[in-house]
Amino acid sequence: MRCEVVAVGTELLLGQIVDTNSSWIGEQLALVGIDSLRQTKVGDNMDRIVAVLTEAVERAEAVIVCGGLGPTQDDITRDAIARVMGVELDLDDAVAARIEAMFGGRGRRMPMNNLRQAEVPVGATAIADPQPGTAPGLICPFTRPGPDGEPVAKVIYAVPGVPYEMKEIMTRAILPDLSARAGVTAAIRSRTLRTWGESESGLAERLADRMDTIDRAAAAGRSGVTIAFLASGIEGLKVRLTAKAPTAEEAEALLAEEEAEVRAVLGPDLVFGIDDETMESAVLGLLGRAGLTLALAESLTGGLAASRVTDVPGASRSFRGAVVSYASEVKHDLLDVPDGPVVSAAAAEAMASGARRTLGADVGLAFTGVAGPDPQDGEAPGTVFVGLDLAGEVTSVRLQLPGDRLRVRQFSVISGLGLLRTRLAARLDGEADAGDLQARSMPAWGSTET
Amino acid sequence: MRCEVVAVGTELLLGQIVDTNSSWIGEQLALVGIDSLRQTKVGDNMDRIVAVLTEAVERAEAVIVCGGLGPTQDDITRDAIARVMGVELDLDDAVAARIEAMFGGRGRRMPMNNLRQAEVPVGATAIADPQPGTAPGLICPFTRPGPDGEPVAKVIYAVPGVPYEMKEIMTRAILPDLSARAGVTAAIRSRTLRTWGESESGLAERLADRMDTIDRAAAAGRSGVTIAFLASGIEGLKVRLTAKAPTAEEAEALLAEEEAEVRAVLGPDLVFGIDDETMESAVLGLLGRAGLTLALAESLTGGLAASRVTDVPGASRSFRGAVVSYASEVKHDLLDVPDGPVVSAAAAEAMASGARRTLGADVGLAFTGVAGPDPQDGEAPGTVFVGLDLAGEVTSVRLQLPGDRLRVRQFSVISGLGLLRTRLAARLDGEADAGDLQARSMPAWGSTET
Incomplete structure (x- = not known):
């Protein structure tokens, strides 16, 4: 038809x-x-x-x-x-x-x-x-x-x-x-793996062998699977799998097989969700499993992280709230951030602990940095510090993000939540070289542990 | 051609x-x-x-x-x-x-x-x-x-x-x-008036006489102006004016004339901006003129209002920050909201004053309500209270908003900021039957002064 x-x-x-x-x-x-x-x-x-x-x-x-x-x-x-x-x-x-x-x-x-x-x-x-x-x-x-x-x-x-x-x-x-x-006869099914922590060309390189295998199978008429990449800002970098087969069941089976192959190559730290699953829903799921509550402190992101988290139905089970400390005095007064530059690792860590304490949560996650267009505290636009206080264990990372004001804010949010996701997953799995996980959870543009 | x-x-x-x-x-x-x-x-x-x-x-x-x-x-x-x-x-x-x-x-x-x-x-x-x-x-x-x-x-x-x-x-x-x-002989120019406070069909009814006049003039070959409406969620309800004339100058003149006619019909309370001007930028402009700073308290909107405000470059001149009080205890502890239902006029007003005090601002604006899908505190999804503390003068309105979770949150934000906009404009103009302005600043879905 x-x-x-x-x-x-x-x-x-x-x-x-x-x-x-x-x-x-x-x-x-x-x-x-x-x-x-x-x-x-x-x-x-x-x-x-x-x-x-x-x-x-x-x-x-x-x-x-x-x-x-x-x-x-x-x-x-x-x-x-x-x-x-x-x-x-x-x-x-x-x-x-x-x-x-x-x-x-x-x-x-x-x-x-x-x-x-x-x-x-x-x-x-x-x-x-x-x-x-x-x-x-x-x-x-x-x-x-x-x-x-x-x-x-x-x-x-x-x-x-x-x-x-x-x-x-x-x-x-x-x-x-x-x-x-x-009277539809051919069934096409698709599935999107959402990733964070690797660039589009990096993903393509990691999956090059797998894509060659698929192309050879398709040329021989033995497979109806394709893989495509799509950079989607705060939604992550998507890997789209599409399968075509005579029946829906066969298409689904092809898709499941291909998903397993791709996940095996990319690993659990890169893949955070499927289809409509956002980084926020992944984090809320892990918080629920761990029985932990979350508080946010946001400076350059201005409420974007909280807004994304509360877009998820049922967020209230794990999310306590946020302090959007846009003015520096709010950081000092409400979050007890010590005097000094507010675009810094020290400020990010203090904000995380301040949010955790002020809002009565188990976990505090904080964002401070320069959205641009102008530099601040001697730091260039795109410089962002994410602070994390996970039940008293305090760390931070420094990111250097590309793009305009909007992109920097979006990448900050998904990077910060991505950091929390891998830390929570490690904690739940009981495994965990935390430092290694942290490095892998950061986007390919470059992050430094602080 | x-x-x-x-x-x-x-x-x-x-x-x-x-x-x-x-x-x-x-x-x-x-x-x-x-x-x-x-x-x-x-x-x-x-x-x-x-x-x-x-x-x-x-x-x-x-x-x-x-x-x-x-x-x-x-x-x-x-x-x-x-x-x-x-x-x-x-x-x-x-x-x-x-x-x-x-x-x-x-x-x-x-x-x-x-x-x-x-x-x-x-x-x-x-x-x-x-x-x-x-x-x-x-x-x-x-x-x-x-x-x-x-x-x-x-x-x-x-x-x-x-x-x-x-x-x-x-x-x-x-x-x-x-x-x-x-052999081009015509120039076309267009301009968008952004409105809030009236439905699409309501705007069409208010402008029916004007549109008849335009249609008759067009039929007689005396005018090249058209008017169209476009519902755009958190961006407001847009009224797009388009003018066609032999020269760019004449098209601009037609447009200016039509804009004046439409503004005269709709009045300053409905029209909040032109072209790319958002409600946030309108509010920040008025805050700047009035020399006032703003703090937000957000419950159902979960940081969306703060995120929209901080999307505007230069927001830091007037915006202090926000408390996203998602958990009820945060409302009570951090914002001094009294015990009782949190989806209520009393809670909205207390949140507004709490944000103003806690974040050290001149103006506190608060959002509490039911985004859905489930009822809360005996109130149906779409029930929203906006609280406003404008330099000590405290009021609230109750809204009944249509749509899903996302729409309710978006409409809450633009409605609340719209309330603040008309109040600030009245204050700056020195005029003001505040009660009347408040009623007109609310969307057509129905609001009640509380």
């Missing part, structure tokens, strides 16, 4: 928004083995949307339209689909009731425009939304005469342009419906 | 790379007043590229093709353009000499593939590249029979897919060539 993707919105053509939705949808289609041969962006114009959709359903059996489902006069995707299908729009009472209930529940008068979101082409199904009041997705099946005059089944799916709403509806309703209609 | 944009690359369809090139090109076309009505992504497949280009030159006078100009067998854009033009490829000796010289200069043997980059459709011009050895851009003029049989001038431009090479060639050679062919 072929599926085209159409993104609707004048703001996309004008470059005011980058169309990331089509890319994400294209990736999901590839993962279920559906060909996506063309993706089109078109403005909020009825004739042009109808033309694009009409041409797309000529070429493909399925079309996913993204955007133009909101409550304003600009939002004409529903009307355009109805024209392509050759049907009228009808009010879906269930959707209308949900929208009215949402406004009623918040004690607000509903603007009449919002009822437009309850209109559905005759013959189409509205996809119930877990967030009542937002635009429902649509599944719009119809037929077109084929070359021999026989009716050919076509389907247009409509999803909102807001990325998280689009992803939710795609995952829950549209991909399963599309796979069922397609 | 109409110009379509075609991005070539299977990796774009698979979502391995997001196509930012088309967005950038669309923006540049808009700024010189050229309509870009459709943008298409297509894979590295000869028949499909030829089909997309053939259809595009039917609809538009100009087409810009991006990508597929490299030295590998996958790079077939040159061949596809030649097919659409109905001509052969010919080796451009000057380009070939440049490529050979580059390899010679680096003492390397040139792979024969690289000479492919010197092939140019007959009748086309290679755009000399300042970086010899990289793919040259192409200007490919030709004619097509029009509806009356007379030849119509068409042009296809080819640019490399590497963004910085593409931008250099576009700016230096293609946009001037295109403007000359188009």
Whole structure:
């Protein structure tokens, strides 16, 4: 089955928004083995949307339209689909009731425009939304005469342009419906190993032999596995494994086998998570296992580390809190950092112990350094000290990080949490040459034990 | 003149790379007043590229093709353009000499593939590249029979897919060539007003009369202004104004006039910034003007507010720091929050005063509430209290926010900072029915003064 993707919105053509939705949808289609041969962006114009959709359903059996489902006069995707299908729009009472209930529940008068979101082409199904009041997705099946005059089944799916709403509806309703209609036969599965502590080219070098083996097997038709690298800032450096096989089970088995091979090469200190697992969730998992609580002290990172940690559901079980000591006096007054330069190993260690004591935690982790663009305390931008007080055992490392203000802050957070991760893992494993682990937990840009 | 944009690359369809090139090109076309009505992504497949280009030159006078100009067998854009033009490829000796010289200069043997980059459709011009050895851009003029049989001038431009090479060639050679062919007579300028405190449909209702006036003027050919809305999470709800006029000066004048009209309708409490100005930068600007310093206390937002504030360069002039009091005991111990439920107006106010006192600031702003997914203290997810201690004057508001954990946290931050912004503005203006301002500074989802 072929599926085209159409993104609707004048703001996309004008470059005011980058169309990331089509890319994400294209990736999901590839993962279920559906060909996506063309993706089109078109403005909020009825004739042009109808033309694009009409041409797309000529070429493909399925079309996913993204955007133009909101409550304003600009939002004409529903009307355009109805024209392509050759049907009228009808009010879906269930959707209308949900929208009215949402406004009623918040004690607000509903603007009449919002009822437009309850209109559905005759013959189409509205996809119930877990967030009542937002635009429902649509599944719009119809037929077109084929070359021999026989009716050919076509389907247009409509999803909102807001990325998280689009992803939710795609995952829950549209991909399963599309796979069922397609009678999907080849299964593609992928898995991402998240790493920290080695550069992209360093990872490629370590895995060079393994990739040669894969390439030879693929050339001989004996394997459908590929490996790709993706530098992803605070999300780590990703190693993406993709496997293609006749069945989902076989693809999963290939993937499991390849994951074991790659993990054996890279080792447990580099690989901190799988797929959506962040460094924060890895650290919280280890803290939970060890029965320890965490406090943070943040200077250059300004709350970014705490914000990432508390993004993880259930963080409250292990996370006590943080002191964002942006002004130097806050470091001295609240965290008992001694007088002297605040971009230093001594300050980082004092901040870690201060956070641990002030916030009543077992572990204190602290960040101080120069985010840039200007130097501070005679240190260049990118100079960062991470301090760690692990139940009274106090250490610190000095990092020299590349990039602008944003990158330096992001790399600081993942490096500091990475240090804590390997220390906690060593403690839990009872093994541990701690100094060695520490060196390996730091990124490839260079760190010095202080 | 109409110009379509075609991005070539299977990796774009698979979502391995997001196509930012088309967005950038669309923006540049808009700024010189050229309509870009459709943008298409297509894979590295000869028949499909030829089909997309053939259809595009039917609809538009100009087409810009991006990508597929490299030295590998996958790079077939040159061949596809030649097919659409109905001509052969010919080796451009000057380009070939440049490529050979580059390899010679680096003492390397040139792979024969690289000479492919010197092939140019007959009748086309290679755009000399300042970086010899990289793919040259192409200007490919030709004619097509029009509806009356007379030849119509068409042009296809080819640019490399590497963004910085593409931008250099576009700016230096293609946009001037295109403007000359188009006999460009219109300039387009745009500006974004950032708002907070009203929903998208609410903004549309407030501006309905203004938009009617604009539509009538446009229909009568008397105005080239458009208004669009864009919900952007923690960045606010954006109102984008776009103006089209014969000259850049006239477009700017139209824009200034429209901005004044829209601001008059929405009022200063809703509009917090222009273009890239965030709520954080607005608040820091007002704090600087008022000579006040800020401290934060964050519970459900977990450091997100502090992180956003410290993203603004120069934040250290007004920002003292934050206490992320994730555990209830931290609220009681460090911020002197009295015993009782921590999701409450009393706790929010105590947190604000506690942060102000503990961190030695003039202003304390506090966030406590339920991010979800589970209820807390008998309150449903989305229930949030913002506390404010503005130099000893203590208040709070209760919010009921929609969305998942992430959205609730984001909306909390912009709502809380928005409250502080209107209070500071009122203080600076000397005016101020504070209660009224407070009500207006809260988002449309419903807030209650506590």
